[in-house]
Amino acid sequence: MATAYASVPPTGARLWRFRYRHNGNARMLSLGAWPAVTLADARQRRDEARKLVAQGIDPSAARKATKDADALTFEAIAREWLERRDLAPATAKKHHWLLERHVLPVLGAKPISSITAADVLGMLQGLEARGLLETAGRARSQVSVVFRHAVATLRTPGDPTVALRGAIKTPKVTHHAAITEPLKLGDLLRALHAYRGGFVVASALKLAPLLFVRPGELRDAEWSEIDLDAATWCIPAHKMKMRASHIVPLSSQAVAILRELQALTGRGQYVFPSPRTSGRPMSENAVTAALRALGYDGDTMTAHGFRSTASTLLHEQGYPSDVIERQLAHKEGNAVKDAYDRAQHLPERIAMMQAWSDYLDALRKGADVVPFKRRR
Missing domain, CATH: 3.30.160.390 (Integrase, DNA-binding domain)
Incomplete structure (x- = not known):
């Protein structure tokens, strides 16, 4: 009973x-x-x-x-996939946001093996109807990787998103706005050095053209990663988009800016701390906001655009693509070649970064067309 x-x-x-x-x-x-x-x-x-x-x-x-x-719901497996991924914090945050905002409200509660291509298409078409074409493309990719994880762990037979390639409009490819004309670049550099906002942001503005790292890598810089005597900044793998450690040679100009900044923020963790608390780096929009305050809109120059500026002009001056790409931390597909490049290109990158800083100094001081002095 x-x-x-x-x-x-x-x-x-x-x-x-x-x-x-x-x-x-x-x-x-x-x-x-x-x-x-x-x-x-x-x-x-x-x-x-x-x-x-x-x-x-x-x-x-x-x-x-x-x-x-x-x-076995889509949400449970999606969260499991996120936990197992070794993602940079900023990338993980973007994945979480996309899932929480657009994917899980539609697919989250469904058993993953019951989700059809029609279910996913309905979600994507909803985003497309709102004009969120880039978001729709990212959502399809993210749903697909969750399904591939489920297939690999034997919890669903296949990925229904394969049938949806080309089913929604694709956004026009847009590149980060960047100034690549030497004379206009000289104007920009003078404006950066004339910025009268906070000293921390002003220092970041001066360094961004010299280092051409990604904006998130710059704002997250920590003093423990920087050796001013050796003139190097070693960014750990967990902070890099490609999950590989990266060495940034520091020109004499970059070292001078950092030494001046060290007197203000050197006792803390971050090179560019938030004005509200030293326990966090400055806002991800700080450099962009400063550019806007200087009169540069998003169609003219962006924080990410300093990378394009350097890449374009360095290629025009004949620097080897391998050296430039290594300094931009664009990962090689071949693991052996990737390790070789990291070890062999450092002397060339040190010379290139100093020559680049000298070139920018000359432009800032008003030279019309500056001969780029290639250092070997």
């Missing part, structure tokens, strides 16, 4: 339990612990379990089946 009772084990906890028989075997089902589960709650759970027993269903097996089904 099915009965419910309270149990008090040696730990002192008060547990609600339900004893019953299924197929002639005695079974026990936990109904929860008091006081989180009240007497009224325990009675309701007991009554639900009794109905299952009366129908010939084992309540314990039914509960396990429900838990297993919950573990």
Whole structure:
């Protein structure tokens, strides 16, 4: 006969339990612990379990089946995939935002094996109708990698997004706005050095053209990564987009700017701390906001554009593409070649970075067309 009772084990906890028989075997089902589960709650759970027993269903097996089904929802597998990925914090944040904002509200509660191409297409078309073409493309890619993870772990037979390639409009490819004409670049550099905002942001503005790292890498710089005597900044792998450590040679101009800044922020963790708290770096929009304050809109120059500026002009001056790409931290597809380049190109990169800083200095001081002095 099915009965419910309270149990008090040696730990002192008060547990609600339900004893019953299924197929002639005695079974026990936990109904929860008091006081989180009240007497009224325990009675309701007991009554639900009794109905299952009366129908010939084992309540314990039914509960396990429900838990297993919950573990196989798209949301559960998507979160598992995110936890297993070794992503840079900024990248992880973007993935979480995309999932929470656009994907999970539509697909999250569905068992992943039940999701069809039509289900995914409906979500993508909703984004397309709102003009969010780039978001729709990113959402399709992210749904696809979650499905591939589920396929690899034997929890679904295939990836329905494969059938959706080309099903939605693709946005026009836009590049980060950048100034690549020497005379206009000279105007920009003079404006950067004339910036009268906060000293931390002013220093970041002066350094951005010299280092051409990604904006997130610049704002997250820590003093422990920088050796001013050796004139190097070693960015750890977990901060890099390609998840490989990266060496940034510091020109004499960059070292001078950093030494001046060190007097202000050198006792803290971050080179460019937030004005509100030294425990966080400055805002990701700080450099962009400063450019806008100087009169440079998003169609003219962006924080990311300093990388394009350097790449374009260095290539025009005949620097080897391998050296430039290594300094931009564009990862090689060949792991052996990647390691070789990292070791062999450093002397060339040191010379290139100093020559680049000298070139920018000359432009800033008003030279019309500056001969680029290639250092070997």
